Amino acid sequence: MYAQYLRLTKADIGGNMNFVVRESTDYGRTNDPGIYLAVKILRRWYKNGRPSVPGRAQYQALLGKIKNDTTWISLMLQLEEKMSQRFVVANRFSPDLHVTLISDESYHKIFNGKGSLPKAWAKFERKYRDPAYLVDLSAVVSDGKRALFYFGRAWGSLAGYTSVVFFEKVNGKWAYFGTDVIFMS
Numbered sequence: 001m002y003a004q005y006l007r008l009t010k011a012d013i014g015g016n017m018n019f020v021v022r023e024s025t026d027y028g029r030t031n032d033p034g035i036y037l038a039v040k041i042l043r044r045w046y047k048n049g050r051p052s053v054p055g056r057a058q059y060q061a062l063l064g065k066i067k068n069d070t071t072w073i074s075l076m077l078q079l080e081e082k083m084s085q086r087f088v089v090a091n092r093f094s095p096d097l098h099v100t101l102i103s104d105e106s107y108h109k110i111f112n113g114k115g116s117l118p119k120a121w122a123k124f125e126r127k128y129r130d131p132a133y134l135v136d137l138s139a140v141v142s143d144g145k146r147a148l149f150y151f152g153r154a155w156g157s158l159a160g161y162t163s164v165v166f167f168e169k170v171n172g173k174w175a176y177f178g179t180d181v182i183f184m185s
Helices: 002-013 035-048 057-068 071-082 104-110 117-127
Strands: 018-022 099-102 132-137 146-156 159-170 173-184
Touching (some): 002 018, 002 146, 002 173, 057 173, 071 159, 104 117
Parallel strands (some): 018 099, 018 132
Antiparallel strands (some): 132 146, 146 159, 159 173
């Protein structure tokens, strides 16, 4: 699923790129992933019968599908719970995706909280070229028919977004069907 979504992201952006994936994440102890906010927005939408946020037709279709199958809300809450635990990504990505794992140690050497964020991003850009995007992934939460995971992509101090990515099984294979953006900068 990760590779499928990275390919879609790559096609959307276009051109060469390097996905720098954080090898280890610790969302629950170091920051708030915002899944709860996404669930709150979806619940408000269910109650009001219309979107609580403006969106494109594809986003409206995603919301409609989630509204008709409320299992997604419980999966999102499971995802939020799962994100309170440490998660480690293995680099089993195809070489054509240009995925580099960044260790906790390397990540904290660049983004140590000392100095300015633009300087930290300048360090990141010197180390990872082509252009590089810093990617956060969560573990996948699934009930066998539906699956979702957290995805974050940043490329500057005020450039990035976080989202929940939705997949479902179609004819025995996982198929992407939408993304709910939680935060965008």
